Amino acid sequence: MRVPQIERDLGIEILATRTPGFGGSIKQTPEDFIVQEILVDGSKAEIQPKQHVSVPLQGKGRYLICLLVKRNMDTLLTVRKIAKQLGISERRVQIAGIKDKNAVTAQHVSIENIKLAKLERLRGEGFQVHPLRYSPNMVFPHMSFGNIFIITIRDIDSSYMSLQTRVSKIAHELHVLKGVPNFFGHQRFGTIRPITHLVGRAIAKNNMKEAALLYLAKQSSHEHPQSREVRQQLRETLDFKDALRTFPRRLLYERLMLSHLAKNPKDYTGAFKRLPQRLSRLFLQAYQSYLFNKMLSQRVTQKISLTEPQVGDYVIRTDRYGLPTRSHLKATHGNLKDLRKAVKENKLCLAIPLIGFRQTTSDGHQGEIEQIILEEERIAPTDFRVSINPKMGAGGGLRAALTPIIDLETKKATNDNLNVGKKSLTISFTLHRGCYATVVLREFLKPDNLIESGF
Template structure:
């Protein structure tokens, strides 16, 4: 099965299923991609709440106000920035459990430090709503995230309904036999319209800070807005930061933050990059780490090694009662333990794990370890490089990540005609994924898109 060129650039080099896809388009409307966040305590952020219910939101210390943020077509960090500005608080006082899709309608929990429930009434932003719930005992972080529930509509499908049903059933049988889908980092981790996040991260890891900044500012993409593309192309040619500040559209907020610094300090690329919010800075080396993981996982699958069973030398991690994998509780599989480990995997108590590159992380052993070393050799980077000199705050220690993304509560709601596209069909599906797993990775197996950008990825 041929993998699109864009996906190969993101390290996703293979499909796990051989069945034909259904095609189609996601995100035709924002309402076609709905995400509701679930915390480990069971609290679910609902897009259309019938009544506001929450657990553990009655802390006697009234410091961290827990709210549900519902947004439409907003990037999470930009939404947080807009909310903080209206409330007159620092973005550092806003806690989130995870980033949500931008081209979508999403509901997630946030905590805001130092405000009252009444203060939330000051927030009047288009396509953003905040519902205060009560006071949480701490600032929200990914530690509290269980996963996300998705409801996705796939439109503009050319297949007949009978053919659709057959193809869906065939893909699902393969996924069920595998126990899930490869736990690739999804397209949005890298930027689908302008996939440069991991390239910037690679430059940072290699200590090429000027290159990192220039890639972020000036590497154009054929799929972005023409005004933005023209401004980037001009900067790439001229390196004139003052002129670029005049040309770059106001919508490119983060680029303009950097350009303002470089217009005054044209050789201070480290200082310029630090103008970005720290959360955003960290996304770049993490994206490069994700790209390497994707390549390693792809190569394992291409080599014919299983991702739902362990081989000698592999890492495995335990699954907590909540269903979350616990990367801190791991084993390296030996000849003596392989039978016991694979029984635990079969019983849903353990998962195969692959390292995320970092300066403290050791390679797997055996064949898997060789795959990891080969990928890093291809990249001309060592694990030690993830201790980034000049940017210690962006350094990555490394950790283990499950090789398989398990899918919960998968359901096909409709296979009907598409009211928005005459003579086409649509499929409405819902499912739940644990934190760190991407809906688009499941959807790519189901759809097999020839062009992920045109397909809405």
């Protein structure tokens, strides 16, 4: 089945299911895409909290744990706004993960050494912060179990019977597969302008000028016409002072880099240092994600199992919650039988490397796949150590090749109240942290044009 070129450009070259999709569109309104974070202790961040928290707050510690609910807001920009309004460093505002922008999302956030009275004066268009409790520990990524997704798919041109048949068949195929290939979704690379992996590739090759110009000046046919125009002008003139004047205010991160380059036109490394550390690290991580997607695609294309380890494969241990850990083994002729048994018992899961300066390739057949891709890219694991800006480096690691889809449910299709003559369908499921809802949704919709379909 044909995969759109935009996905192939991100390393996603296959579909896991064969049943034709039913089309449609997601995210026509932010309320069509609801994300609610779950912590490993069972705490759930809800869009509409069921009850008000009593004052004084329970717990002790220097971290105030809050519920952050945002609508159509970028996560990192929201954190930035919270810190600015409170007059504190962004480092004192910590989250477990980045959530979708064009959505309504609820997640936990910790704010260090802040008085409750000061928080109560916090006001922001598009987001709300509700205090929950005090804690001696800040929020960090490994506190998260995952996310509950409640998604309304609209503009479906199908009969009720055909729609229900396709939904059932695709869900059955995914059940037989025991999940979905754990690709990094296109949000990892930029929703409208998927270029972060290209910037990361240039950084890995120590070409900071190319990296900066890709980020600042590479156009996308899907972005605002004004943005395309100013990027093209910068590409042609390399006039950073003029670009700082003409780039619209909404391109906040680009303007941060331009403000440096306007004064230091050859200091491209310094320009990247103006970005928030969370963002600057995303570039090499996005390139790792692109390589992972290609390696996973090739494994599936070559019909190598995602649930049965082969000699040379990495496997990682799972914790009591079923989440992958950092503890890993490599399959050999001597331990292969035991590892396959442990995978069936959900004690281990098959993994593919996120190539970095601490993480090398697999062995065996999977290792051959990975080596070919690295040779085609002309890249080596050591290239992910950025000597001129070590904070941007990426050590790498391992990522599960397959992720389970927990509590997959669909509601009965109805007439779409936003698109006359079309159907809408609500689907819900839970995914482990770091996994992408759009990777599941693409199996159901199988869109020809991801951007037009709301992805």
